[in-house]
Amino acid sequence: MANILDGKKVAKELREELAEEISAAGDALSLAVLFDPKDDGSRLYVGMKQRAAAKVGIETKDFEVSPGQTTQDAIAMVEKLNADDSVNGILVQAPLPEGIDDAAVFAAVAPEKDVDGLGVTNQGRLFANEKGSYPVAATPKGVMTLLDRYGLDVAGKTAVVVGRSQLFGRPMAALLLNANATVSIAHRYTSKEVLDDMLAKADIIVCGVGKPNFIRGEQIKAGAIVIDVGMNLVDGKACGDVNQEEAMAKASWLTPVPGGVGPMTIATLLESTRQAALEQKALK
Template sequence: MTEILDGAAVAKITNAKTAERVSKLPKPVTLAVVYDPKNDGSRLYVNMKSKKAATVGIVTQDMPTDATATTESVISLIEKLNADEHITGILVQSPLAKGVKEREVFSAVAPHKDADGLGATVQGMLFGDALQDYTVAATPQGVMTLLQHYDIDIAGKSALVIGRSQLFGRPMFALLTNADATVTLAHRYTPELTLRTHLKAADIVVIGVGQPNFLKGSDLKEGAVVIDVGMNYVDGVAVGDVDFKSAQGVASYITPVPGGVGPMTIATLLENTVTLAENYQ
């Protein structure tokens, strides 16, 4: 029988712990959010994050970029936020305006304010499995929290990550590797036959490709743990990258869409923000 990994329930627990930590800090916790206001998805996500932040006691400052935004102008804004002692953490909401080099912008965020762990410095610490504290991209870290909450053993397991973005796939690969899984990273240039072969061998599958129902139950190894990071809309209905109905009964555990990884992403971002506040008071 397939067990549902309830991200909404785990996020609620995480948020309660975050609120308690915020209440113990001597100074306000403030998250600055840099985003492109012309992007409908970004406006929606920023609004959702602001509302959830308020429930745990974190103040947000929305920093919309203007219509003529360039890499240089966004980095200039980031540098001002880095220097502002009232700003605890900085989130750069992707995608930014066309032509803005996001990797350069991510890396302009000071490591001690990098709430989403996307800068080169903190990602280097992740890939080096550094001993000191550092932030990790919220979506893959949220996946790890979900796996840990359900006591899903990772060490020694065969894991397949499908998608290699800086926001999800690459840090997901590193986190699973650091947790002693044997990890394969697949992407758009992975031959289909190769991908299907890896799927049939994978104990854990984490997918985020933005293609509705990309995976079917018949693609999976019996008893696989399936983490669906995708969020797509088909006829106005939210669906993931996995055909949930056909995967049930094949997977041992699976995340729903919505209500799986999404709530964990926001909860982890807020958790990261309060960690920055605790470390750099």
């Protein structure tokens, strides 16, 4: 029976620690969020981040990128925020409306305000394993923090990341590699035969493909650590990409859905906003 990696509990601890730091410092912090107001998922996520930010003392400023606007329109919004000293962090909530190049908008965010670590400068730092402090994509960093809080060392372990997106898979693989795991990446073009073979050898599985029951218990190595990054709705209920019931019988540690990676993502984003503000203050 797997032990639970309780992201909800750890995220609450992180937010409480952060709220104390912000209150003690007495600084006014703000996070600007660009999002598509017509996208139900984006509205939901933005609302969750707004509420969490308010609880720790971070003001959020919303900027709607509406259908019909262009990539250049979104970049112009970002450039204005880059120049605004009252804004400490900028979050681009993907996906933006159809026709807008999300990656180009990520790249336009000033590196020092790129709190989700999705711009080319900060991603380059991550893949170069540069030392020092810089933002890293919130979901993968949240996964690493969760593992660390439970004392689970990835060094020397065989890890498989299922997913290769800029938001999750690529930075997740880089973080695990930088922490001395041996890492492989699978994706939609990986054949089932090859994926099965990869998973059967994996000490750590991190999956985020957006497909319910994509990973079944029979594919999991006994004693593996399973991190379920997926968030899907089936018959009105939230579920991940891993069959939780089957995984419980095989894994040594498992993140629940909901209550696993999701809360860690938001807490990590808030931490990155605080860190960005500290570094901006130091430069003044």
